[in-house]
Amino acid sequence: MNVPSLHLTQGTATFAQDEPFQLESGSSLSPIDIRFAVYGELNAAGDNVVLVCHALSGSAEAHEWWPELFAPGAVFSSDRWCVVCANILGSCYGSTGPTSVNPATGAPFGDSFPLVTIGDIVRSQALLLDHLGISRLHAVLGASIGGMQALEWAIRFPSRVERCIAIAATPLSSLGLALNHIQRRAIALHPDLGLRLARELAMSTYKSAELFNERHARNPNRSGEPPWASPTGRFDIAGYLDYQGEIFSRRFDPDTYTAITRAMDLWDPARDPGDVVYENIRARTTLVGISSDWLFPASDVRALAQTLTARGVDCSYREIESAHGHDAFLAEPHHANQLLGEILETSEGASRSRPSVGR
Amino acid sequence: MNVPSLHLTQGTATFAQDEPFQLESGSSLSPIDIRFAVYGELNAAGDNVVLVCHALSGSAEAHEWWPELFAPGAVFSSDRWCVVCANILGSCYGSTGPTSVNPATGAPFGDSFPLVTIGDIVRSQALLLDHLGISRLHAVLGASIGGMQALEWAIRFPSRVERCIAIAATPLSSLGLALNHIQRRAIALHPDLGLRLARELAMSTYKSAELFNERHARNPNRSGEPPWASPTGRFDIAGYLDYQGEIFSRRFDPDTYTAITRAMDLWDPARDPGDVVYENIRARTTLVGISSDWLFPASDVRALAQTLTARGVDCSYREIESAHGHDAFLAEPHHANQLLGEILETSEGASRSRPSVGR
Numbered sequence: 001m002n003v004p005s006l007h008l009t010q011g012t013a014t015f016a017q018d019e020p021f022q023l024e025s026g027s028s029l030s031p032i033d034i035r036f037a038v039y040g041e042l043n044a045a046g047d048n049v050v051l052v053c054h055a056l057s058g059s060a061e062a063h064e065w066w067p068e069l070f071a072p073g074a075v076f077s078s079d080r081w082c083v084v085c086a087n088i089l090g091s092c093y094g095s096t097g098p099t100s101v102n103p104a105t106g107a108p109f110g111d112s113f114p115l116v117t118i119g120d121i122v123r124s125q126a127l128l129l130d131h132l133g134i135s136r137l138h139a140v141l142g143a144s145i146g147g148m149q150a151l152e153w154a155i156r157f158p159s160r161v162e163r164c165i166a167i168a169a170t171p172l173s174s175l176g177l178a179l180n181h182i183q184r185r186a187i188a189l190h191p192d193l194g195l196r197l198a199r200e201l202a203m204s205t206y207k208s209a210e211l212f213n214e215r216h217a218r219n220p221n222r223s224g225e226p227p228w229a230s231p232t233g234r235f236d237i238a239g240y241l242d243y244q245g246e247i248f249s250r251r252f253d254p255d256t257y258t259a260i261t262r263a264m265d266l267w268d269p270a271r272d273p274g275d276v277v278y279e280n281i282r283a284r285t286t287l288v289g290i291s292s293d294w295l296f297p298a299s300d301v302r303a304l305a306q307t308l309t310a311r312g313v314d315c316s317y318r319e320i321e322s323a324h325g326h327d328a329f330l331a332e333p334h335h336a337n338q339l340l341g342e343i344l345e346t347s348e349g350a351s352r353s354r355p356s357v358g359r
Numbered sequence: 360m361n362v363p364s365l366h367l368t369q370g371t372a373t374f375a376q377d378e379p380f381q382l383e384s385g386s387s388l389s390p391i392d393i394r395f396a397v398y399g400e401l402n403a404a405g406d407n408v409v410l411v412c413h414a415l416s417g418s419a420e421a422h423e424w425w426p427e428l429f430a431p432g433a434v435f436s437s438d439r440w441c442v443v444c445a446n447i448l449g450s451c452y453g454s455t456g457p458t459s460v461n462p463a464t465g466a467p468f469g470d471s472f473p474l475v476t477i478g479d480i481v482r483s484q485a486l487l488l489d490h491l492g493i494s495r496l497h498a499v500l501g502a503s504i505g506g507m508q509a510l511e512w513a514i515r516f517p518s519r520v521e522r523c524i525a526i527a528a529t530p531l532s533s534l535g536l537a538l539n540h541i542q543r544r545a546i547a548l549h550p551d552l553g554l555r556l557a558r559e560l561a562m563s564t565y566k567s568a569e570l571f572n573e574r575h576a577r578n579p580n581r582s583g584e585p586p587w588a589s590p591t592g593r594f595d596i597a598g599y600l601d602y603q604g605e606i607f608s609r610r611f612d613p614d615t616y617t618a619i620t621r622a623m624d625l626w627d628p629a630r631d632p633g634d635v636v637y638e639n640i641r642a643r644t645t646l647v648g649i650s651s652d653w654l655f656p657a658s659d660v661r662a663l664a665q666t667l668t669a670r671g672v673d674c675s676y677r678e679i680e681s682a683h684g685h686d687a688f689l690a691e692p693h694h695a696n697q698l699l700g701e702i703l704e705t706s707e708g709a710s711r712s713r714p715s716v717g718r
Contacts, residue, residue, distance in 0.1 A: 025587070115590065174571035174596045178563045181597040185556055190548050197544050201560070204537045209656070212533035218627060228384070228625055231474065235624065237533045238540040265594065266587055268577060294653075297568070 006063055006070060007079070009038040012094055015127045027114035030103070034128045035060045035094025039076060039083040042134060049134050050076075050344065051125070052085040053142030053149035056202075056260050057252055059093035060085050068333035075341040084134065088149070089124045090116040090259040098255035111255045118145065118267040122152040126160075136160050139344055140283075143167035143329035143336070144296070145260070147288075148267045154283040155269055164283040165343055167320075167329050167336065168290050170300045171268040179205055179295075180261045191254040196245030198257060203244045208292035208325035212237055270307075278311045285315040286343055293326040365422055365429060366438070368397040371453055374486045386473035389462070393487045394419045394453025398435060398442040401493060408493050409435075409703065410484070411444040412501030412508035415561075415619050416611055418452035419444050427692035434700040443493065447508070448483045449475040449618040457614035470614045477504065477626040481511045485519075495519050498703055499642075502526035502688035502695070503655070504619070506647075507626045513642040514628055523642040524702055526679075526688050526695065527649050529659045530627040538564055538654075539620045550613040555604030557616060562603045567651035567684035571596055629666075637670045644674040645702055652685040 012035045015021065020028035037060040042049060052062045062085040063070040070076045076083050087095040090113065098113035129135075140153040140161050147169025154164040172180070183198035204212075216237035220226030225233035234242070269277045287305040289298030298319055305317035320335040322328035329336050371394045374380065379387035396419040401408060411421045421444040422429040429435045435442050446454040449472065457472035488494075499512040499520050506528025513523040531539070542557035563571075575596035579585030584592035593601070628636045646664040648657030657678055664676035679694040681687035688695050 111590075115587075171577060173568055174575045174577065174594075175563060175568040177577065177594045178559075178571065178596045178600055181593065181600065182556060182559050182563070185559070185601075186545060186548070189545070189552050189556065193548050197541060197548065200537075200541050200544070204534060204541070209532055209534040209653075212537065216533045218530060218533065218536065218630070227621070228474075231470075231621075234540065235533075235536045237537045241537055241540065242544075262586070262590075271577070294568075 007040050008063070010060070011036055013128055013131050015124070015131070021120075021124065021127075023114055023120050024117045025115040029089075029096060029114065032089060032096040032124060033094065033100070034089070034096075034124055035087040036128055036132075037061050037063075037085050038132070039063065039070070039085075040079055040081055042082045042132075046133075046135060047138055048080060049082045049084060049129075049137050051129070051137050051140040051153070052083055053125075053140065053146035053153075054085060054088065055142065055144040055146045056257075056264070057248070058087075058146070059091070060087040060095075061093075065330070066333060066336075069337050069340070075337050075344065081138070081344070082134075084129070084132070086125050086128050088121045088145075088260070090121070090256065090263060092253040092256040095124075097253075098259055099253050109255070111258065113255060113259050115266075116259060116263050118148045118152045118263055119156065121263065122149055122156055125149070125153075126157060129160075137162060139163035139165060141165035141167075141340065142169070143288075144169060144326065145264045145267070148264070151281075151285075152267070152269065154281045154285060155277045156280075158280050158282040161283040163343060163346070164281070164285045165288065165340065166285070167288040168293050168296045168301065168326055169287075170296055170304045171271075172265055173297070173300060176205075176295055177265055180265055184258050184261060187254045187258055192249055195252065195254040195257055196242075196249045199248040199252075200241040200245045203241055205295040206325055206327040208294065208323055210292060211323045211325060214323065216240060276311075278308050278313060281308065281313045281315075283314075284346065285313055286339075287315060287317050288339065289317065289319045290324075290326060290328045291319055291321050292323050293328070295326045366399050367422070369419070370395060372487055372490050374483070374490070380479075380483065380486075382473055382479050383476045384474040388448075388455060388473065391448060391455040391483060392453065392459070393448070393455075393483055394446040395487055395491075396420050396422075396444050397491070398422065398429070398444075399438055399440055401441045401491075405492075405494060406497055407439060408441045408443060408488075408496050410488070410496050410499040410512070411442055412484075412499065412505035412512075413444060413447065414501070414503040414505045415616075415623070416607070417446075417505070418450070419446040419454075420452075424689070425692060425695075428696050428699070434696050434703065440497070440703070441493075443488070443491070445484050445487050447480045447504075447619070449480070449615065449622060451612040451615040454483075456612075457618055458612050468614070470617065472614060472618050474625075475618060475622050477507045477511045477622055478515065480622065481508055481515055484508070484512075485516060488519075496521060498522035498524060500524035500526075500699060501528070502647075503528060503685065504623045504626070507623070510640075510644075511626070511628065513640045513644060514636045515639075517639050517641040520642040522702060522705070523640070523644045524647065524699065525644070526647040527652050527655045527660065527685055528646075529655055529663045530630075531624055532656070532659060535564075535654055536624055539624055543617050543620060546613045546617055551608055554611065554613040554616055555601075555608045558607040558611075559600040559604045562600055564654045565684055565686040567653065567682055569651060570682045570684060573682070575599060635670075637667050637672060640667065640672045640674075642673075643705065644672055645698075646674060646676050647698065648676065648678045649683070649685060649687045650678055650680045651682050652687070654685045
């Protein structure tokens with residue numbers, strides 16, 4: 001999609017040069033680069049910033065992976081918002097990650113890159129916002145692990161976040177953990193071919209059974225031999241997945257995939273029964289489920305919204321009706337566009353002034 | 360489980376020594392061995408035979424993989440039935456398959472084993488029954504690809520089959536095809552380690568998200584490091600799957616896995632719109648869905664039952680309520696035991712004498 005006349009500033013900021021950036025795992029990184037993109041300008045009141053958090057394979061260039069939201073008339077098309085997006089720590093699109101050179105060895109980190117968490121990612125984004133002179137967020141939002149980051153922002157920096165919108169994000173279910181584990185095992189078997197396989201499995205989890213039946217059914221491969229003709233013959237769905245795996249392996253890095261899926265697995269703010277982190281949230285929060293998502297089922301998103309509400313958070317639940325599964329936030333962006341448009345326009349609500357909730 | 364005092368006859372019958380066994384793919388095999396087990400005896404009337412068809416990784420020794428059905432008081436415990444089970448063509452438990460020696464080369468077939476279909480498997484079982492002097496089946500039954508075989512029996516040999524019971528079996532959905540394809544790709548990457556990975560993915564599809572959440576949740580590995588402690592740390596579900604993959608790779612063959620999953624993929628009796636194969640069925644047919652099965656969803660099984668009914672088959676639909684997913688036929692065998700007990704006792708019904716249905 002062509003995105004005309006973006007007011008875009010891009011850059012890479014470097015932090016933790018003197019003092020290492022401490023990771024939750026106990027390791028540290030020094031320095032760290034954070035690649036960022038800013039669309040529009042911070043206004044005088046400093047109250048028009050929307051932080052967009054990207055998902056697994058995204059980048060700081062939000063207009064490239066979510067172009068419809070920057071198109072004329074769409075939610076980010078106006079000058080009103082200053083949209084900030086940063087490539088996450090551990091990624092391979094400009095921020096420090098497994099493909100970066102380890103200063104201690106002079107070679108890329110590769111699979112020795114330390115374990116990073118969603119908390120680490122969010123803290124590094126906070127350094128970036130400080131650097132950019134942004135103290136408050138009109139909203140933080142994202143889908144999938146972008147949604148995990150949005151919630152983590154609301155938990156860690158309650159006074160900086162006015163609205164939090166997390167789409168198709170909850171702590172991963174046991175089946176989700178299983179499927180991520182299998183994907184990393186494939187990469188451990190063979191970096192490049194394993195990454196393709198991981199992507200094929202991931203794509204299967206991003207879409208719905210219904211959509212696959214509708215689009216590919218049991219049809220023979222549209223551009224090759226049918227599965228009954230030879231040992232290399234394929235069904236259409238197999239041809240589709242192989243293609244997806246191939247193009248992904250050209251643009252992504254296996255160790256990065258491992259690092260980010262581990263961060264995704266580990267995200268669980270209230271892991272210990274005594275954890276009261278959700279109670280920290282002061283943002284007006286919206287959790288969004290996708291009706292056909294089986295990786296992050298809508299019922300799990302709804303249950304998380306109920307948990308947040310029970311813990312005193314001003315939280316509402318919305319559901320996107322779509323057959324596209326987890327991928328609907330990218331595949332049917334008009335849902336997200338409409339929903340974000342509505343939420344960004346809302347007044348802040350009463351939540352910021354509510355009394356602190358003890359437990 | 361201990362199965363006392365089985366009246367068991369085991370053997371291997373060899374066919375197609377003079378004339379090759381023609382496969383639907385156009386290839387042929389000569390000779391073919393079929394490993395079989397017979398529990399009990401054919402009665403004088405020749406009307407007490409129950410053919411049990413095994414699933415992907417099963418064997419002729421039905422009492423080993425379905426022991427609860429042979430336990431005292433269970434459906435196959437009495438002398439009443441003569442239960443026959445044959446290892447399927449293409450398997451690695453005694454019948455001709457990829458691990459067999461190719462007479463043309465003197466070496467195992469390996470990945471050059473020809474494409475076999477569920478139709479080929481069933482035709483080879485018919486040779487075995489002829490050899491054993493069995494002309495009619497009181498019932499043919501199976502789950503998963505065992506259920507595909509049961510239906511294929513009813514289609515191909517309508518006059519030999521009185522009752523057909525297919526549990527959790529339909530032509531595979533597009534998502535199912537995708538997941539089998541990914542499993543074969545893993546094996547192509549590395550035979551042994553890929554087979555483990557394939558099994559890990561398969562186990563994830565055999566169980567339900569609900570069961571995984573209940574059993575493993577987001578718990579750390581019960582017998583090793585937690586996932587937040589080190590790069591090799593795992594969640595409990597990952598430890599479980601790795602163990603399942605490992606024990607499976609010790610007992611199964613990668614090329615066999617590839618061969619059988621391809622047969623599974625291809626099974627679709629009414630592939631061409633003009634196919635009238637379901638109309639052939641004369642057996643009293645019961646299709647059984649499992650409520651939490653997401654590999655062969657109960658809704659798909661129900662839809663197939665409706666199709667069969669619409670085509671004049673005496674077909675009923677039953678549903679097993681279980682959280683165990685596709686695996687429920689093995690994991691909660693009391694459901695299958697009760698259901699089979701009921702159905703085997705039914706009178707034949709009127710279907711065998713119904714007029715032929717044209718389309």
